[in-house]
Amino acid sequence: MAYLPEEIPGPQPTTEDRPFWDYCQQRELRFQRCAACRRFRHPPTPVCPHCRSFDSEWIAAPETGEVFSFSIVHHPAHPAMKGKLPYNLVVVDFPACDHARLVSNLVDVPPEEIRIGMPVTVVWETAGNGMLVPRFKKKETL
């Protein structure tokens, strides 16, 4: 079962972010990078803000990201969340991708154990519209 109920809207890809979501459907987390100056940017934009090149490429994110910030939500702003509280929101940072960050959820960590800096790895879950979306789990440390 997915971390959030199926009534929660899934992504509806736009012209700019369609490649991101297409890769997600193949269970690949890739970020947009400028093909000219090799700097990452997210969310996707049509032109590089550093060198203004319109050419971009999609580069696989490292296996591990880290929790940059988070919140534990106790308020059912969406009716489907009633009775399913609390849940967590995390902002996952990929320092090696020029700090590209994703808003997501940690699927396996109790609220009181979530910490800024915690290493996490991606897991793929199906949203209500059938699309795969990236969520995260705590990275196993040996």
Added chain:
Amino acid sequence: MSDARRQACIVGVGETLYTKWGQQAYRGEWSLACEAVLKAANDAGLAVEQIDGVASYSNDSSVPWLMQQALGLPQLSFASMVWGGGGSGACGAIAHAAAAVESGQAQYVAVFRSLCQGEGHRYGQAGGYNELPHLNFMTPFGMFAPPFMVAPLVQRYIYEFGAKPEHFGEVALACRENAHRNPRAVMGGRPLTMEDYLTSRIIASPLRLYDCCLENDGACAVIVTTQERARDLKKKPIRILAAAQGGNPGWGDGALGGHNMPVDEYGAGNGKTLAKRVYEKAGVTPADVDTVQIYDHFTGLVLMTLENFGFCGRGEAGPFVAAGNIRWPHGTLPMNTSGGHLSEAYIHGLNLVVEGTRQLRGESTSQIANAEVCLVTAGLSASPLSAAILGV
């Protein structure tokens, strides 16, 4: 402005009844907008027919052609809508109005904002912000509403600077105390103690209920014209020393988007470059400011704003407010003297401009003696945010 006669000023303010969300849905936003503008004209001693410009922000539903029709305006020379999320454009609309009258595009501009959160949507519920461009990176993960969008910024601020719950609570309490003196304030007469604050329910950690602004129905408006034209009107004109939009580079849609703001600014806010510009334009420094009306959508962002606008160093706003600085009447910087969005009403920032004007006229219910300079800010964490410095 070299020509003082053309300097923009606020000559009239008006507001409707402010209520809890849903209670004025039977009238609707258009009706409330009209009432606020008519009251502002009346306050100024201005014939309604003389209004020849309107400005608003945040996709206000009372579009200019219908305002012209409803109010019977013979001429509409200027109509402006400021882009941007939430109330970040409140002082931006003032800036547009000031530019219009100073350049001669219009003579009397009514700046207004009207909200019936029961009519269309509630900002605190999923779907309240369904026009944001990066919802794909938020909604599928449960980031539905503004408190959820802002909570990670405040969490990061706490992580970086060690702010205490009592620091945020002091912001809520200071606003509530001011609301008790303001008969327009929705939360006036309803006591709030630090114990109440600390035991209030968590909305989205670290945000408690009382860290979050209200959801209201109501409208307010101000009339902007030049100093020269103000001489023929009823009230003392309040000068717009500076009004500007701005935002730090790289913020994008910030908290209302994918949360990819610059790392160092994530828990600090995007107001610093705007602050520098409005102070320079107004020719004042933070030390010259007698009172502030800070956009208080969330208490944590009030602390960041106080730092961005130079009233204390980075990370120091918690101890700054805990020391009593923002309290009326004896603090060094009495803040949100009408009760603000936390306790007067959430009219998306424009009610803070109204209160700033009242302070400089000497008409506030929490009046600061001899107030001469007031800073008003709008919408930290969205971009472009905006700010204004008003002077007597």
